[in-house]
Amino acid sequence: MPPVNIDATVIANARLSRDYSVLSLAAPEVGKRTQPGQFVMVKPAGVTDPLLRRPFSVFEILRTNGTVTGLTLLSKRIGVTTTLMFEAVEGDIVSCLGPLGRPFTLVDPPVEAWIVAGGVGLAPFATLTDALRARGTSITMFYGARTGAELFYLEWFRERGVRLELTTEDGSVGERGRVTGVETGGGGGIGRAIGGCFLPQAAAPCFSTCRSILHHRLWMARVLI
Numbered sequence: 001m002p003p004v005n006i007d008a009t010v011i012a013n014a015r016l017s018r019d020y021s022v023l024s025l026a027a028p029e030v031g032k033r034t035q036p037g038q039f040v041m042v043k044p045a046g047v048t049d050p051l052l053r054r055p056f057s058v059f060e061i062l063r064t065n066g067t068v069t070g071l072t073l074l075s076k077r078i079g080v081t082t083t084l085m086f087e088a089v090e091g092d093i094v095s096c097l098g099p100l101g102r103p104f105t106l107v108d109p110p111v112e113a114w115i116v117a118g119g120v121g122l123a124p125f126a127t128l129t130d131a132l133r134a135r136g137t138s139i140t141m142f143y144g145a146r147t148g149a150e151l152f153y154l155e156w157f158r159e160r161g162v163r164l165e166l167t168t169e170d171g172s173v174g175e176r177g178r179v180t181g182v183e184t185g186g187g188g189g190i191g192r193a194i195g196g197c198f199l200p201q202a203a204a205p206c207f208s209t210c211r212s213i214l215h216h217r218l219w220m221a222r223v224l225i
């Protein structure tokens, strides 16, 4: 379906930490059209700074009694737009264009999904998790952040049967290192998992199960960490 351009009202803004928040927008027209992996272009309405909208992955689709009512955005405060998003309150208006971008390709059992998320790069994976669960696909998520306090929604994913492999840069939760350890030669996260697959003793489990690695999101995780 083509994207739509709307003024969305802020329904809620949950601050997860001093920089992260989840902004809920009344945007049923966008929410109904959104597929996992797509994003919206947003900026607070009526301001000239920022002049241009910024891209944000759709984090969750909001529903009331099964009817789509809006969407949420997981945002990390780093610049002018994300600061305004962090400070937004109920009733504020946000210009929202979307959904945009190519959605994920979903996989069915016996293929498993491996998801790699770093920091705010978690955002596209709530909708993906729901879509994969509906198909009965097993999900492992390699999820890393700077500290344990910046690992969000762990229970949300666990409740949906997602196997979590956690890494933190300070070692406070899970393995110490970056989730993209393979690229840096570090020990944790997807790096160890992929590395293990190429060791002879790990070859059987690797080949007995066909796994799909969502590598374009590995790229995204690196960009957004």
Ligand SMILES: Cc1cc2nc3c(=O)[nH]c(=O)nc-3n(C[C@H](O)[C@H](O)[C@H](O)COP(=O)(O)OP(=O)(O)OC[C@H]3O[C@@H](n4cnc5c(N)ncnc54)[C@H](O)[C@@H]3O)c2cc1C
Pocket (backbone or CB within 6 Å): 039, 050, 054, 055, 056, 057, 058, 073, 074, 075, 076, 077, 078, 079, 080, 081, 082, 083, 120, 123, 124, 223, 224, 225
């Ligand atoms: C497809 C896509 C989806 C995205 N989804 C999300 C999302 O779900 N949640 C989210 O929070 N962000 C997301 N981003 C990133 C977000 O769009 C940018 O970080 C955006 O520039 C923030 O706007 P801003 O006005 O707050 O900061 P800007 O004014 O654009 O940037 C301010 C300054 O901060 C610095 N900066 C910019 N980005 C970063 C960074 N990542 N790390 C460190 N310093 C930085 C730069 O030096 C820049 O000059 C996504 C980006 C893309 C391309």
